[in-house]
């Protein structure tokens with residue numbers, strides 16, 4: 001199926017920021033959405049927004065670190081819409097800190113959300129994509145997957161893993177499947193500085209207010225990859241504000 005209209009698209013981390021904006025953007029282009037995240041109230045807002053604009057969306061409480069939640073997300077797409085065309089693995093956490101702070105729970109959360117979460121999505125969607133002989137993985141990494149800046153080493157390492165896993169998946173996915181890595185730079189979302197040490201969070205928020213691009217820039221990049229004709233794979237997109245070094 002070419003284009004976006006009619007496609008069934010599941011997005012993780014769709015309760016705010018890039019995921020929410022992408023869901024609304026793709027729904028306006030006629031996609032049918034399954035949106036997942038942990039905050040049910042925020043997901044309900046997203047679903048209500050889409051349906052108020054005559055779009056189609058189903059919300060589902062999903063913790064990507066739990067394999068069964070991703071399975072349920074894929075099953076919901078199949079039960080409600082009969083197929084799954086795209087899985088956007090976007091859920092993420094940016095609780096960055098210097099190593100000396102020993103915020104090991106935050107390290108664990110980044111590993112679990114970005115690496116295990118991505119693998120859980122692949123495990124749930126790949127068999128469906130193979131059966132359909134079509135499907136598209138869109139994985140959200142970061143410019144941190146290309147350059148490490150302290151104190152973001154753990155975040156950067158997990159996003160580098162996303163990049164590596166995506167390239168390996170792409171190499172194994174042909175000829176019917178498509179695999180895209182989207183790596184945003186500074187984007188104006190509530191996720192910037194969330195959970196980080198207050199001093200670091202304040203610096204990140206300041207930088208966000210000075211240079212960040214809107215989440216619609218990332219939504220457009222994802223949309224561009226999705227709307228390509230069958231047989232055309234946009235393998236990698238880096239999208240950053242012009243002011244970002």
Ligand code: NDP
Pocket residue numbers: 012013014015016017018019036037038039040042062063064065090091092093094113140141142143183184185186187188189190191192194
């Ligand atoms: P937000 O905090 O707005 O969005 C993060 C989303 O991920 C939320 O919907 C959150 O929902 C969800 N999430 C977090 N953990 C889990 C989990 N375990 N299971 C399911 N959902 C989860 O930030 P952004 O929109 O900025 O972030 C989206 C993605 O973009 C992330 O992967 C981030 O690393 C990446 N990114 C962001 C950049 C930026 O500058 N903003 C730059 C580069 C990459 P909930 O809490 O309801 O579960």
